[in-house]
Amino acid sequence: MADFEERSVDGLRIRIDRLVCVGFENCATEAPEAFVLADDGVVTFVNPETTGRERLLTACDACPVDALTVWDENGRQMVP
Numbered sequence: 001m002a003d004f005e006e007r008s009v010d011g012l013r014i015r016i017d018r019l020v021c022v023g024f025e026n027c028a029t030e031a032p033e034a035f036v037l038a039d040d041g042v043v044t045f046v047n048p049e050t051t052g053r054e055r056l057l058t059a060c061d062a063c064p065v066d067a068l069t070v071w072d073e074n075g076r077q078m079v080p
């Protein structure tokens with residue numbers, strides 16, 4: 001699998017850095033419909049399209065190791 005996983009949702013571009021994620025699961029606790037911990041101990045997307053922009057931002061911001069990066073529609077980095 002690639003080192004990065006990306007989704008575009010609601011004007012946001014969200015990237016999981018698979019090499020940085022250590023499986024604390026803060027993101028999946030905040031938004032379980034968007035993120036789930038896979039068998040390899042790294043988080044992956046579930047259904048971020050159903051989550052809503054604010055909760056996605058909150059969930060990504062909850063990552064203690066900055067494995068989740070979010071840019072807005074203008075390419076401005078919002079998280080971390």
Ligand code: SF4
Nearest residue numbers: 021022024025027063
């Ligand atoms: S909070 Fe960060 S380290 Fe924890 S599972 Fe999510 S992306 Fe990975």
